[in-house]
Amino acid sequence: MKNIIITSLFFMSVSLVANAQTPIYQDRSKPIEQRVEDALSRMTLNEKIAVIHAQSKFSSPGVKRLGFPDFWTDDGPHGVRPDVLWDEWEQAGQTNDSCVAFPALTCLSATWNPQMSNLYGKSLGEEALYRGKNMILGPGVNIYRTPLSGRNFEYLGEDPYLSGKMVVPYIQGLQSCGVAACVKHYAMNNDEEYRHQVNVVVSDRALHEIYLPAFRAAVIDGKAWGVMGAYNMYKNQHNCHNEELLMKILKGDWNFDGVVVSDWGGCHDTDQAVKNGLDMEFGTWTNGLSLGKTNAYDSYYMASPYLEAIQKGKYTTKELDDKVRRVLRLFFRTTMNSNKPMGFLCSESHYSAARKVADEGIVLLQNKNNVLPIKFNRTKHVLVVGENAIKMMTVGGGSSSLKVQREISPLDGLKSRLGSNVKVDYERGYVGDTTGSYNGVTTGQNLTDKRSADQLIHDAVEKAKKADYVIFFGGLNKSDYQDCEGHDRKSYDLPYNQDRVIESLSKANKNFIYVNISGNAVAMPWHNKVPAIVQGWFIGSEAGEALADVLTGDVNPSGKLPFTWPATLQDVGAHKLNAYPGVWRPDHKVIDEEYKEGLYVGYRWVDKEKIHPLFAFGHGLSYTTFKLSDLRESSNKISRDGNITFTVNVKNTGKYDGSETVQLYIHDVKSSLDRPYKELKGFKKVELKAGENRDVDITIDNSALSFYDDRAHAWTSEDGDFEALVGNASDNLPLMIKFKLQ
Template identity: 50%
Template sequence: MNNRISRFVLLLSVLTTSLSAQVPLYQNPDAPIEERVEDALNRMTLEEKVALCHAQSKFSSAGVPRLGIPEVWMSDGPHGVRHEFEWNTWNYAGWTNDSITAFPALTALAATWNPDMAALYGKSIGEEARYREKDVLLGPGVNIYRTPLNGRNFEYMGEDPYLAGVMAVPYVKELQKNGVAACVKHFALNNQEQWRGTVDVEVSDRALYEIYLPAFKKAIVEGGAWGVMGAYNKYRGQHCCHNARLLNDILRGEWGFDGCVITDWGGAHDTKEAALNGLDIEMGSYTNGLTSDNSLGYNRYYLADPYLEMLKKGELPMSSVDAKARNILRLIFRTSLDRDKPYGSLCTKEHYDAAKAIGDESIVLLYNNGILPLQGDKYGKILVVGDNATRRLTDGGGSSELKPKDMISPLDALRTLYGDKVEYAQGYACGRPFFGHEEVIPQQVMDSLCAEAVAKARQADVIIYVGGLNKNAFQDCESTDRKSYNLPFGQDELIEALVAVNPNLVIANISGNAYAMPWLKKVSAVLHISYLGTMGGASIADVISGKVNPSGKLPYSFPVKLSDCAAHTYGEGAYPGIDAGREADNSLTDYQRNVGVSPREEYKEDILVGYRWHDTKKIPALFSFGHGLSYTSFEYGKSLLSAKEMDEKGSIKVTVPITNTGTKSGKEVVQLYLGDPKCSVLRPLKELKHFAKVAVAPGETVQVEFVITPDDLKFYDEASRQWVAEPGVFNVYIGASSADIRCKHSFKYLSGL
């Protein structure tokens, strides 16, 4: 008996040792990720490695079924998890369980100027993406607002790289705590939709490093983003999705990025460049990114059979596919194979509360003659006018379209607050949201809607106008830029007609862009509102009524007219670009023209983007960057600097007391800008370097502190390819906006070169 037991124990021991020795590291969650990656890589065939590198459906790429390595599932977008599509078409899958919370657009998040809201946003949307079993969320977008005509500005976070970067970092961190990778986009210089797939951008190294790259760098280096999406456009003659300088030299070389580079859909154009220049996963080839289907099969992708064939022939090094496979495996181990990731949740009260809180803080009160907040007991009849008061603004817009479970419209929310005092008139029509073309509304229909609204306005005590832009083509919409800086669909004429019969007109326009306001001096108040999603109507109504005190600040400037914007000062060569030998034709989209021809575009304004241009060139904006009013008032007390001199190892603390001198609790965004008035290179009058959003009760004083370091003083020196600060005097500006400076100081920097 004892012998039999001993033999059994020995056999069990041998069997256990044998089995444990065969347990692959990639299945062991306790092993370091890099060991698991290398172990899995060593077990894969060449065909399996190549299969990782390209799509297998509209929104997934292959895993390694033989080794139990799962597929990678991706989803648009940065402000809501997109509905499901059929495997190989752009047709909706028709699921009944893919409705979600529509969060505010990222331009709304930027308008909060509140990193805590960015963290809440990332956490909430990450929980929804995890519940929907997504591994990669295609966002956030951090491209710079260069022109108010860019149809995709609403997906980004404004004109200032510091603001965009600070807001992106907590979004990325909290999103990825859910085991969902952020895919920061669109890298880089994707600052227009006109000709986005072909335009070849020329920009100075200084502008590249100071304006167009910092937000990406922060999201990657400080935020730890696991993914980056390449842009459609070209930079220095090479497509950004396989651009050697952007991906190899800067992203991986200078920033040490160890994540996964994914194309925008249809963004790959060459097998050799894709193999050698830093791209990992190719998505959507042989499509235009949104509307056409791939009839050639996924094995025809640049990083599919053509890549495999070149590897086998020795025309491309095996090290290239190993590098891609490592990056993709690392992504998989960080996401779908992370056994500690949470389960996620969908359309919860907490997510609706988060969307509401972000929306509340994003609304910007641009102008107010005292009519707001609107006290219902003062007015007998409230007329709401405008198509956006009832329109589902989650429809259209390209990849930003969403399928929300619930939507609160502005009209419904206003009726909830003010009851049967509210009457509605559409005022204008803009048709259904179409990708790539517009629905033309007969003029007689427009005239009739306008006449009806004006007739009702005569009988109303106050008018709330909810118009602006929408997600139609040539508005705030992917693939097309706006055609005009003015409001579309005859809205300027409609507003003029309304205010002519009733001066109590509150403008509550919804838009992801700045626009002209020829009627500004005639109306009573103006609110600037971005696309706020599920809870948007409630946020708008609560701000109008005063239940919420507005605290949003503009993340981009409002030029008086388009020619006041830097990108539109230097002719078509600076925007939208010109083909050699002939004039640019703005009526053609990328897909109507010969995509083999690349319009060339030079960023002639260089570093002077947005408020940097308005300040330095002394061209006043209609509403400045950082501007936003409140229903209370804030007094900036005497600010102090801890020192008058600073060396390259030192710092200066700046303190400023903020007192609420009004009768309502409110939040103020205190902004610190720095200027270098005497420098060997052109520098803007001032640049945003720090900000803080503080809540202040009536009569309360809050001390706000900032710390200025030598890094805040530096510019990118093209000759040395280094960030440098020259010794001399620097100016400190503290204010409520870039144009509303309340305190000014100076100090001397003693060293720097």
């Protein structure tokens, strides 16, 4: 017994001595800021320089002497990108870096459901954890300014309020796993063509009211741990080291305490990087996709050139220490976070999450004569047409390209759902992009077809005449100059002469359904001849299952468009005013792109010009019907420090269970500055059984009534009359109630 007591006392004393000697930065009971300062005080100058720039294509070094592991980033916003070699863009050749592909963010935004956004972020975070990734380079929240932008599919639509409300739960879900979000691309990366040369010229009001609010929500409400600078310029400074965007707004006005990460190859100058807010430099000497300089890391702008400038006395360590504090804070939130959960990859729960998001995001744009859902009691033969019915869409598109464990095609999804009692036939209809590889990942598909365009159409039409339904899967793909990073679309029209195929099929069969696979709007000159139109997005691994869910009625569609769908490009402000793609300066090194439309993007422009779009922002049909009625408010007045609640009754008046999204827009009756006629300031999705009704509450505060006063350089609101407009789309707002700000 005596020996046991002595032994116990010995180990207690050793433990006490060990605890007394434990550095503060290793003491998990201490606040993060105290641990940051302690670690900073122990770092050498070389160690400080090392942690602020990359050591490989996707990693930066930790501080091995102090026990900080390396920090690993990865694309992308829709799934964890496959690994590349340490110092090359080529595939690493691993067999455990497949993933679940989640729907592209346009589809997520189309759910109008923040709960789906949180599920999405958490599922992605779990996959990233398993793959050993500490930061996911996403989500993207740039504004849909033109339907030609090649990267719109990665973003959340045209409206800053909707984008902000959808990005916050994504970030919270992702970071709950101990994986940092890196919100991108800050800011005004609204088109891809000449993205390294574009200098955006925009009014202060448009900047703060349209292009920054989603980033602001990500930082202030979402508490994002990372922000990625954009390739383009603002006020003639590249955005990865832009004084106004990074120092004044992000780190000043918004008190951002995370890291600013350069886009890959987005850093251009040591002095600006040091002084203007860049914290972690990645991808210098590359174009972010294919070109690269081997072993360039010591030559990075914030590597040896910065170190030598400090040693020569050009800079003190003031700016460096601020950068390192932010990086250390990021380490404690991620690599040094002992409370993060276990990750897992390609689980059924992740496939289920991907399918749920897709089911809710698919938009029923048109449904004449209730052609949809497919009527099983009189369906024996379905003809599927179109390359997009079989082409894998997870490979390609730029940095968000993935290597998936599985991707179910629309054709296979329909075959599985319709079963053996229904004959499902297939015809190509057109030949588009027959390649199937990107950055070393190959689909393994052979999509070659040697038939002529006339023969392809003839063969499809002959079968269409005999089918009960014809379903055409067309649209865009992720090839260059379509929905793809690096270039914008060259035309608003459908590629590969699809219009001719659609016109022919619509004449051959009255039960013709067009499913558009894309992240962008497209021209539909034939829309009046087609009974049903569905927006199918790029929806990842479960594409075929989700599309079959909606087409067969297993899922009642509830998606709403997150952008305005114009009939022609001339219905878009940036194109009507010749404000895209900008004007080259005489030296041909910079292109000035003036946002002449100002605040009037999307439905704001539609209201101003009194245009009838093909499909309005917020539009989306259902297989059931809903009635909104009895709009009322909690008070007819609101104070600047108060709020007001609007209540509306929603009734499912149809035969199917379904979900409706109540949308609240605010109209300022009289303002000292020009304002859009209405702006989205609240929404709520409600699920109702057939015949059920429920009250829906939407609460707003003074921020919903405010505008950015460029004279005072501040957000402000003015006393006076306002109107709350309520409905289920920006062009269908039958309910109105007046109230005052006083």
